[in-house]
Amino acid sequence: MQNRITDLFNIKYPIVQGGMIWNSGWRLASAASNSGILGLIGAGSMYPDVLREHIQKCKQATDKPFGVNVPMLYPNIEEIMNIIVEEGVKIVFTSAGNPKTWTKWLQDKGITVVHVVSSVKFALKAQDAGVDAVVAEGFEAGGHNGRDETTTLTLIPMVKEHLKIPLLAAGGIATGKAMLACMVLGADGVQVGSRFVASTESSAHQAFKQVVVDAKEGDTQLTLKELAPVRLIKNKFFNDVEALYKSAPTPEQLKELLGRARAKKGMFEGDLDEGELEIGQISGLIHDIKPVAEIVKEMVEDFEMAKKEVANF
Known part of the structure; x- marks a missing residue:
């Protein structure tokens, strides 16, 4: 399943585990990376010293690439970025801020930078800022969201029309079929959040995981x-x-x-x-809590099966 995303991150499958606050600690990120996708630590809910601890534990738990998601509106941003560099993290996803602020600074230190957007306008700004890839996140997504309420299946082809760099789709993706649909519309890969909340390795409270399953x-x-x-x-x-x-x-x-x-x-x-x-x-399509490795395996198998089914149309 090699393409621009797998090459960019040196991973087996073009899937990124979203770096979600209070859900994406080192256990989730390392399990994702060990499953052949890109795991992300969610720095948005971590004090700098806590982030350092999670990065160090993630490095001990996997020898595969992983990254850190950094919402740029959070305090201590300079300290967080310095810790990321000091700990040798090679991939950073930025969001909730101007991509020009940190992209070159990070890239000058050998770090691949991806920026999360919710519109064509901000995708182009991210590309102009020199980021290595963009995540276009639709209205279906959990957490903080775009004001324009553009859905994923609408947003992806509109962004693709203007973008030259690799594109990840996010928002409403929990199955291989959804992954295939996004890639048919122009995405090079997908970022998956909610499905990994309901995983064994997620740092979310068990009661919250069950609410997700029951939704x-x-x-x-x-x-x-x-x-x-x-x-x-x-x-x-x-x-x-x-x-x-x-x-x-x-x-x-x-x-x-x-x-x-x-x-x-x-x-x-x-x-x-x-x-x-x-x-x-x-979340209405998530019915169980299971290990990350099983979730990834099911997504990849579902993706391959969907490709064969489409070929028979």
């Missing part, structure tokens, strides 16, 4: 657009947000309700009522 169609919704759009499972906190919206709240009132550490409370600590439960729409 049905329509159980997630995008909200808090005035702050930063985020897709959440509908729980008590989500309902409190919706109730506040009926009074036409100011951004300050929304921030007050949001408070601090909601995502940690929900996904990492397992508070299913008061926590943020970030997951994609594809």
